[in-house]
Amino acid sequence: xxxxxxxxxxxxxxxxxxxxxxxxxxxxxxxxxxxxxxxxxxxxxxxxxxxxxxxxxxxxxxxxxxxxxxxxxxxxxxxxxxxxxxxxxxxxxxxxxxxxxxxxxxxxxxxxxxxxxxxxxxxxxxxxxxxxxxxxxxxxxxxxxxxxxxxxxxxxxxxxxxxxxxxxxxxxxxxxxxxxxxxxxxxxxxxxxxxxxxxxxxxxxxxxxxxxxxxxxxxxxxxxxxxxxxxxxxxxxxxxxxxxxxxxxxxxxxxxxxxxxxxxxxxxxxxxxxxxxxxxxxxxxxxxxxxxxxxxxxxxxxxxxxxxxxxxxxxxxxxxxxxxxxxxxxxxxxxxxxxxxxxxxxxxxxxxxxxxxxxxxxxxxxxxxxxxxxxxxxxxxxxxxxxx
Numbered sequence: 001x002x003x004x005x006x007x008x009x010x011x012x013x014x015x016x017x018x019x020x021x022x023x024x025x026x027x028x029x030x031x032x033x034x035x036x037x038x039x040x041x042x043x044x045x046x047x048x049x050x051x052x053x054x055x056x057x058x059x060x061x062x063x064x065x066x067x068x069x070x071x072x073x074x075x076x077x078x079x080x081x082x083x084x085x086x087x088x089x090x091x092x093x094x095x096x097x098x099x100x101x102x103x104x105x106x107x108x109x110x111x112x113x114x115x116x117x118x119x120x121x122x123x124x125x126x127x128x129x130x131x132x133x134x135x136x137x138x139x140x141x142x143x144x145x146x147x148x149x150x151x152x153x154x155x156x157x158x159x160x161x162x163x164x165x166x167x168x169x170x171x172x173x174x175x176x177x178x179x180x181x182x183x184x185x186x187x188x189x190x191x192x193x194x195x196x197x198x199x200x201x202x203x204x205x206x207x208x209x210x211x212x213x214x215x216x217x218x219x220x221x222x223x224x225x226x227x228x229x230x231x232x233x234x235x236x237x238x239x240x241x242x243x244x245x246x247x248x249x250x251x252x253x254x255x256x257x258x259x260x261x262x263x264x265x266x267x268x269x270x271x272x273x274x275x276x277x278x279x280x281x282x283x284x285x286x287x288x289x290x291x292x293x294x295x296x297x298x299x300x301x302x303x304x305x306x307x308x309x310x311x312x313x314x315x316x317x318x319x320x321x322x323x324x325x326x327x328x329x330x331x332x333x334x335x336x337x338x339x340x341x342x343x344x345x346x347x348x349x350x351x352x353x354x355x356x357x358x359x360x361x362x363x364x365x366x367x368x369x370x371x372x373x374x375x376x377x378x379x380x381x382x383x384x385x386x387x388x
Contacts, residue, residue, distance in 0.1 A: 073244040077184055078197050080246030083138050083167035084112040085195055085239060087188035088121055088145070088159070090131040106131070107191030109239030110159060111169045111248065113275055117143070117161040120271060121238030122253050123150055126157050135161050138195055149274070149284045152387070153355060155222060155253050156271050157238075158278050169240060171275075172247030174226070174267035177205055182244050183228055185252055185263070187236030200230030200261065206351030209254065209264055223353045225264045226250045232263030241265040273359060287361045287384035289369075290327020291334060292320055295353060307375055310347070312340040312354040328382040332369065341377075342370035358384070 090106040108125030112118070119135060126133060126147050133145040143161035150157045181202045189196035204227040228241060232252045241250030250265030277285040293312040294300065301309045314329075314336055316322030322336035323329045334340075341348060343357040344367055361367060363386045370379050 074182075074184055074197075074199055077242050077244050077246040078186065081111070081169055081184075081186060081240060081242050081248065082195055084169035085138060085186050086110050086112065086119060087136040087194045088119075088125055088133060088238065089136070089191075090126065090128060090133050092128055092131040105191075107188055107235045108237045109187040109235065109252070110135070111238075111240045112166050113169060113171070114279055115164060115166050115168050117163040117166060118148065118279065119145070119159040119161065120251065120275065121157055121159060122251065123155045123157040124253075125238045126150075126159065133159065135159065136194065137166070148282070149278050151271075151274055151284050151286075153286065153359075154270060154274075155266060156251065156274055158274070158284075170247045171268050171272065172243055172245065172249040174249045174269045177202055177226065177249060177267075179204060183230055183249070184242045184244075185228070185230040185232055185236060185239065185265075186242065187232070187239030187252060189233040189235050191235040193235075196233070196236075198231040200228055203227040203229050203262070207264060208350070208353075222253065222264070222266065224270070224351060224356050225253070225266055228263050228265060229261040230263065231261055232265075270356070270359065273362070285363055286387040287358055287363045287365065288327065288387035289354070289358050289382060289384065290324040290329040291340070291354075292316060292322050292324075293340070293354060295350075296339065297350070306339065307372060308339060308341060310341070310349050311372070312348050314338045314340065328385055332380040332382040334369070334371065334380065335373070337373070339372040340369060341372060342368075344368055 086109070088108045088110050092104045094102045094104055096102060106125070106128070108121055110119040110121035110125070113120050133147070135143045135145045137143070143163055145159040145161050148158040148160040179202055183200060183202055185198045185200070186195055188194050207225045207227050208221070208223045209225060210221055226241065226249075230241070232255050236252050237254075239252045240248040241252055243249050249268050251268065251271060252263065252265045254264045256262040273286070274284050277283065291312070291314050294315050296306060296309065296311045296313050298309045300306070300313075306313070314322045314334060316336045323334055340354060343354065346352060346357045348354050348357065361384055363384055365384050366381055367384060368379060368381055370377065372378070
């Protein structure tokens, strides 16, 4: 009981029996907590092991399934496209200083795009007009080939062999490509390893390169090409770059000698217009605007005080006019110094040049041209004609 001492309340000391009861409760609480801890640990261990077992195996199995699926896709793509891939050899008769006869040989790759023997390859593969060309199918059959058509503005050419019911490659859509997408290159590597397969990814799109042919010493500017790390070796030129659906999305055309695993391919959509005209007309029919131009870059715009950082600057010299006489451009009123910014709804940029946009149209198409003259935005309309 409590008692007051000098105005304060003094707490009565607990008895021995009370202290004993409190100690019993403490022991009980400790035992309960201890048991809960043990049960929690055991339960947690089972949950962790079950999670690790299930999820660990799932991650591993998912990785394995992923690799197996991708490998299967590559195998299926090669099986689908492989029969349409051909090796191309060229032979030129030569006579040395002493009158001794000999021959020089070249090699490349192509693929069949028509069952009656039409084959697409690179222009530089068949650049020697004096050479005789042969085509070897995946089955090992040899055919004499003739040059059917050559694209004057791209590294594209067509051969024809006397055959029918040939396996035809499926052409894909190169406009839908994504960086990082898996691809396969097939070709006659080094001119002796027929239908060699290499795999990789698309490293970049929309590249502009200067491609040189060491055998002829010529070079060519190629725009909007695909960059890939799938190994492209000498002899692969003209062969297909294939997606995992077994569709051809590019034509292998060049490698960077200064880099490792840096190859380039012409987008298949660039060649589709050629394919249609060669099959239907027997020759390449391309639309023409009729201007000579300089692609505008930020540096070019700054150094020439231009009002826009992109576009096509119509430029002529003493020997060459910027606007060709009688061309659609002249009839539409375009002049030297004009800056073409758009063709239809397509804006001219570093990844989409004027020539690549024009190539998407057909002869006879009417096209709206947006351009700048003396700092003012203007528009006109042209009717595209056939390129000579």
